[in-house]
Amino acid sequence: MRPTSVTNEEIIEAGNVIRASGKDVTGYALRNAIGKGNPNRLKEIWDSHSVSEFEQVAFEHELSDEAEAQLRIEFDKIWNRIRNIVSNSERKSEEQAESRIAQIQMKYQEANKSLAQQLKEADQVIAANDQKLLELQTDLETANEKLTSFNDLSATLKETKARLETKDEVLTEKERLIQEQSLRIQELLASSSQSTAQSVKQKA
Secondary structure, three states, rough: OOOOOOOEEEEEEEHHHHHHOOOOOOOOHHHHHHHHOOHHHHHHHHHHHHHHHHHHHHHHEEEEEEHHHHHHHHHHHHHHHHHHHHHHHHHHHHHHHHHHHHHHHHHHHHHHHHEEEEEHHHHHHHHHHHHHHHHHHHHHHHHHHHHHHHHHHHHHHHHHHHHHHHHHHHHHHHHHHHHHHHHHHHHHHHHHHHHHHHHHHOOO
């Protein structure tokens, strides 16, 4: 069993000091004087000491059997009232503690529920972002495919243009040769005509 943190002697000594100062001896006054202890227990020990002290003073004088019996009855009543007060005080303290615990549990449950909702919403946001990232990745892949196709088409166009330019150069060269050949033919025809004309003149 765990030893009591405050001894009866400490409680009685503190109570005597408080009473000597003209103040009421209460559980909280005792705790403030001692610096520790449960106010209900401190008050119970002090009340028990007060009753015993009163009994000791009272029985120092001789009483009749009837007076002694009546005094004992009064003592029992006072003691029962003290016990009831202490019991009610402890019960109220327990009720207050249970109420406080219930409030703390309720707040904890509400906070836990709120946190769970926040986590759920965060998961939804993360899922939505993952979907957007997937869509963006798909769009990027499509754009890369289109870019590759465009690059291929551009290369094809360049090759076609180069071939056309080459054919155009060939065509230009052929046209030049044709023109040269035409001029040469015309020259030959002209020369032949002159030769024929001179021959005819000579025969004539």
